[in-house]
Amino acid sequence: MSDQAICWLDGHLIPAAEASVSVFDHGLLYGDGVFEGIRFYHRRVFRLAAHLHRLADSARVLALELPLDTAGFGAAIAQTIAATPWESGYLRLVVTRGVGALGLDPRSCSQPCMFIIADRLKLMAEDSHRGARLIIAATRRLGADGLDPRIKSLNYLNPILARLEANHAGADEAIMLNTAGRVAEGTADNVFIVRERQLFTPPVTEGALDGVTRGILMELAAAAGIRAAERPLSPYDLYTADECFLTGTAAEVVPVAEIDGRPLRQCPGPVYTELSTRFQALIDEETRESS
Incomplete structure (x- = not known):
């Protein structure tokens, strides 16, 4: 993670190093959640519709209700990109089951958690x-x-x-x-x-x-x-x-x-x-x- 990485967390933009989720989040405890890796170039997202479609399919299989619709995801992503210092970079969009009781049963999770990390990666x-x-x-x-x-x-x-x-x-x-x-x-x-x-x-x-x-x-x-x-x-x-x-x-x-x-x-x-x-x-x- 770079020093300039940004995180959109449940509607708020903060430095990624300051972002946190609860230790009771089922995404952390059990890997219960979905994600997409998304690229932006020249401050514009590449093939966002395809990524959001796959995200929705993954969430449907897990019976996980997404917190935003397509327009809402687009607005959150645009807000995140606007806050970054880079023309091109990588986004990690994550939706977890949210905070719940210890134990696998997802019914204890009342609200999903969503965050978007904007950063740069050293890649092959x-x-x-x-x-x-x-x-x-x-x-x-x-x-x-x-x-x-x-x-x-x-x-x-x-x-x-x-x-x-x-x-x-x-x-x-x-x-x-x-x-x-x-x-x-x-x-x-x-x-x-x-x-x-x-x-x-x-x-x-x-x-x-x-x-x-x-x-x-x-x-x-x-x-x-x-x-x-x-x-x-x-x-x-x-x-x-x-x-x-x-x-x-x-x-x-x-x-x-x-x-x-x-x-x-x-x-x-x-x-x-x-x-x-x-x-x-x-x-x-x-x-x-x-x-």
Whole structure:
């Protein structure tokens, strides 16, 4: 957290370092809540509607009533961005079940808690010139029969365990497999591979989050005449790919240099370069003020 990070907490703007929630908040006690990571560029939010739609879906599955409607979220986010010193940055929008009694029963929580953190992050994208070094984690992604990965909840212990493996191995990121041994996603990003100028990514049924940036890259690939499809992938597919890259709101688009010590054939490759360029152009198109 930077010294200039700002927090919107239940309607009030304060320095993030001074923000606090109750120790009885069920988001803290049990991970009972939902969140979205959102980017802003040139002081304008990128793809806010898609993020709020996913937030609403996650909350609905958890039977969690959101404290604001779409217009209210937009106003709170705009107020937060206006208070930051940066032209571009990262927002973390969190809604918890709120304060309640000790015990799992959410009926004791009468009012959800909401906050928005505005900050800057050091991300893999900043070192994208060299490409990311990945490992395949031993920790498996929880299946949809346990906790559907489309729910963007506050409980991230599963990918945190995989991230610890990456840290111990000196890698930048870890790829998580599902219980069948097929590729699900990274700890905080979606995975794409390229074979003979064809783009493939695991379907959400394999354990991947339905990422906003993931969807954008699929659209950009189609516009560029690159065949893009969802397909189950194995570690073999990762090792033998022409290119591999990661996508996410925080990560943006990051090329992969090696996986488990095996160098990719191309990094950065031509498909990554083309789609990354188109992605940055789309950001500028949607967030820069018209002249």
